[in-house]
Amino acid sequence: MADSKVGKVTHYYDKIKVAVVELDGNLTKGDKIRFVRGGEDLFEQEVGSMQIEHDKVESAKKGQIIGLEVDQEAKDGAEVFKIS
Numbered sequence: 001m002a003d004s005k006v007g008k009v010t011h012y013y014d015k016i017k018v019a020v021v022e023l024d025g026n027l028t029k030g031d032k033i034r035f036v037r038g039g040e041d042l043f044e045q046e047v048g049s050m051q052i053e054h055d056k057v058e059s060a061k062k063g064q065i066i067g068l069e070v071d072q073e074a075k076d077g078a079e080v081f082k083i084s
């Protein structure tokens with residue numbers, strides 16, 4: 001089964017290691033995701049802490065904008081794929 005695109009990084013806050021992701025699909029805590037930019041894999045991680053408007057959430061739906069705690073730098077414009 002192919003990985004599915006679930007969003008795009010619109011901003012990255014390096015001091016707090018949080019990526020702002022505009023979702024194209026659903027995302028749930030515990031999902032494995034991969035960040036890709038310009039066809040190059042940046043890194044993979046498991047979804048841990050997610051927030052919507054500073055409230056912690058367990059899952060988010062298509063169309064929502066989330067703050068996602070990331071393990072490494074997530075460059076603006078990077079696409080986020082859910083690993084199946």
